[in-house]
Amino acid sequence: TTPLLDALPNTLSLTSVRTGEALDYEQLVERVAAEQAKIKHSLDIANNRIVIGIADPIACLVALFAVWASKGCAVLVTPGLAQDEKARVISKVGASGWISDDTLMALAPDKSPHNALPDAALILMTSGTTGIPKGVTHSLATLQARLTENVKEIGPETLRNTLCALPLFFGRGLIGNCLAALYAGQNVHLWPTPTMQDYAQFGTEIGQRNITFLSSVPSMWRMILQLSAPPKQSPERVHVGSAPLSGPLWDKIIAWTGTPQVFNTFGMTETANWISGGRKPANSQAEGFVGAPWGGTFRVYRDGALHDTGRGEIAVRSPSMMLGLWDAPDQTAALMKDGFMLTGDIGNLSSDQTVCLVGRNKHEINRGGVKVLAEEIDMLLERHPAIEEACGFGIPDEIAGELVEAAVKLHSNTETTLAALIVWCR
Numbered sequence: 001t002t003p004l005l006d007a008l009p010n011t012l013s014l015t016s017v018r019t020g021e022a023l024d025y026e027q028l029v030e031r032v033a034a035e036q037a038k039i040k041h042s043l044d045i046a047n048n049r050i051v052i053g054i055a056d057p058i059a060c061l062v063a064l065f066a067v068w069a070s071k072g073c074a075v076l077v078t079p080g081l082a083q084d085e086k087a088r089v090i091s092k093v094g095a096s097g098w099i100s101d102d103t104l105m106a107l108a109p110d111k112s113p114h115n116a117l118p119d120a121a122l123i124l125m126t127s128g129t130t131g132i133p134k135g136v137t138h139s140l141a142t143l144q145a146r147l148t149e150n151v152k153e154i155g156p157e158t159l160r161n162t163l164c165a166l167p168l169f170f171g172r173g174l175i176g177n178c179l180a181a182l183y184a185g186q187n188v189h190l191w192p193t194p195t196m197q198d199y200a201q202f203g204t205e206i207g208q209r210n211i212t213f214l215s216s217v218p219s220m221w222r223m224i225l226q227l228s229a230p231p232k233q234s235p236e237r238v239h240v241g242s243a244p245l246s247g248p249l250w251d252k253i254i255a256w257t258g259t260p261q262v263f264n265t266f267g268m269t270e271t272a273n274w275i276s277g278g279r280k281p282a283n284s285q286a287e288g289f290v291g292a293p294w295g296g297t298f299r300v301y302r303d304g305a306l307h308d309t310g311r312g313e314i315a316v317r318s319p320s321m322m323l324g325l326w327d328a329p330d331q332t333a334a335l336m337k338d339g340f341m342l343t344g345d346i347g348n349l350s351s352d353q354t355v356c357l358v359g360r361n362k363h364e365i366n367r368g369g370v371k372v373l374a375e376e377i378d379m380l381l382e383r384h385p386a387i388e389e390a391c392g393f394g395i396p397d398e399i400a401g402e403l404v405e406a407a408v409k410l411h412s413n414t415e416t417t418l419a420a421l422i423v424w425c426r
Helices: 025-042 057-069 083-093 140-154 171-183 196-200 202-208 218-227 247-257 329-335 374-381 418-425
Strands: 013-016 022-024 049-053 073-076 097-100 104-106 122-125 135-138 161-164 187-190 213-216 237-240 262-268 273-279 289-291 297-302 305-307 310-317 340-349 355-360 364-367 370-373 387-397 401-410
Touching (some): 022 025, 135 140, 140 273, 171 187, 171 213, 171 273, 196 218, 310 355, 355 370, 355 374
Parallel strands (some): 073 122, 161 187, 161 213, 237 262
Antiparallel strands (some): 262 273, 364 370, 387 401
16 A cells, blocks of 8 residues: 555545446455556566556556555556657656556666656656657655645535546546545546547536536537537536637636636646636636646746746746656756746736736747747637637748748638738737
């Protein structure tokens, strides 16, 4: 056992929406014990990294708990990685084993030096498809700190029937949806990465399962709103995050779900998912409003210093901050400023600690010295009644350095012209 596993109440349950498989607390403990025995028999695990790439959500959670119970560090990855992607992950973390849906495989001992992080329990890979992966590393203590804040903010009762429709190899799906609800002793309905056919049944599933809480991303809602009728029974709280949420889409989600408790959330894997979240203010478009921190403190970084208010790169100090990036001390140090971590997000910080995000610093377009955030272009265009989705970006220009371009997708059965859009934007 581990402190985090021991803290899970015996009232919890897991259900797979796709297969119908269900586990109560005692059944989960039995499955974890059996998996732990298999792992100990086949793998060198103590203080070693074990990669988990399992598609079945219940089996994935069982393997995760079994690795933790064996004092190992779990590395969660996308199921079905290509061989070169697997090789990059193995090399990056120095893995001693790999668990997939049908295989438990020991790996050759890793002899290369690693800047190991003490107490590492979970590594989430935030890139790696085309380059060297980045491993965000957490301990059980940083995870428990985030789970405590999540349950405190959302409320155990609101979590009683949680739907996880996000992948478990993402912090938002694993920590924000699954582990938070389990930590509160509640019921988790696992439906990661719904298909188009699944989205058509989304409202029905929410109603039939009496879903009270779910987390989501904006792209999900663009499909749900087109394909599914609303649920007959509203969830009590909905989180939306991971990408900019426009005011019009926010309003549509509120209308479809039937609850004003739709929170635009701000989070990152480095802080074990959510940092903050806010409901839509009634008197404005409110793009980017993400409220005040849920455990922790915000600052803004500009002109080489941290400030209490104003505009700049949002910095956060939180008890759920990562141990660091695995085997990358220089990259980790570059993110830190006087005990605060730079998020890469540009925003406005008010004196009441609420934040309104305006974009990502790496998406900044330099048009003749004028700095334009691509997300601001997206949000502006998505207010147009004919536009369903927009994406701003920069292209090279010999005179201005960069020009602002945008691609737009129109709503079906609507028309507009380039000239009309330019006039509207002006």
